[in-house]
Amino acid sequence: MSDIGPIGKVDEYLVHQAELPLARVVSDHPDWQDRFYFNIHDAAGDFAAITGLGAYPNRGYHQAYMFVVHNGVHYNYLNIRPLNADRDEMYAGSLRFEVIEPLKSWRLEVADEANGIEASLQFDARCPLYTFSPVQWQNRDRTVVNQLHYTQSGRYTGTFRIGESTWSDGLTGMRDRSWGIRAMAEVPMWIWVSAQFPTYNVTAWLWETPEGEVIHQDGAIVHESGEIQPIKTIAHELEFASGRKCPSRGRYLFGLKSAETAELTAEGMSAVMLGPMLGGKWDESDTELVARADGDSFGFDQHCRFQMQNGDHGIGIIEYMFTGGVAKYSIPPAKPMAP
Secondary structure, three states, X not given: OOOOOOOOHHHHOOOOOOOOOOOOOOOOOOOEEEXXXXXXXXXXXXXXXXXXXXEEOOOOEEEEEEEEEEOOEEEEEEEEEXXXXXXXXXXXXXXXXXXXXXXXXXXXXXXXXXXXXEEEEEEXXXXXXXXXXXXXXXXXXXXXXXXXXXXXXXEEEEEEEEOOEEEOXXXXXXXXXXXXXXXXXXXXEEEEEXXXXXXXXXXXXXXXXXXXXXXXXXXXXXXXOOOEEEEXXXXXXXXXXXXXXXXXXXXXXXXXXXXXXXXXXXXXXXXXXXXXXXXXXXXXXXXXHHHHHHHHOOEEEEEEEEEEOOOOEEEEEEEEEOOOOEHHHOEOOOOOOOO
């Protein structure tokens, strides 16, 4: 019996890049992953959701998730299923995803039935995708990240329902696609900006060590017209409410070509808290629970209103990952988490 791995349906296609079935990947690192992510929000700022799925070939499973925040109530859904040489089957539990047209359109059929959440959506690109330079970093002799990553802004058609509330107009967001090694438990710190403006988006990703040394910085202002303005440098100044780890406000200065700069401010409205599961549903009216969730979280997908220096207004998500701590803001390392 060969130990090269199982043959799956996708092996019938002319897509191989190694002398192995697609079930086997180039690295035996346990955190090698093949993932996609979507954020979804309405024009009025009433709700925000993140959902996606990852395949972990060396761990042998698919993992899908959907986190939603609306009117101060948080909903968390996670599902895992075995990976059986079927990476082309992009679902786990009641979360199912399908490529309609590569690089342009996806179908999302997602539900958290226990909490009355369901969505039937089509994502259609409104801007060209932006491919980031590879993210590579070793902490001493351990590979923490060696990954390729691209993003694309789009509009959603269809409906998103939370209980008795339904949205079908003005839904926008960013999709993210990545593959390679990313050991989340060892990530130091990153800030990922996903900001939607009427005719363009801002996508920018900064990785730093806890001491503030830049590991990776890249991004762009991507216009619906096709114009792409690369972001070369990213500086940040964050503000925090007393005792909180999730920022309340942020100011970002992007270095563009030559000596040009662009300044972005972000006002936080609500945040998906990434950390120990607090159950399928919890409410921010419990201030003690909020404080505990904030303190225990290793990251946040914060729903924000944005303003550019030229006066343009937008809406979107900033993802803060503070796993390793941030000396600049006196944020300690997060509690150890399962990989």
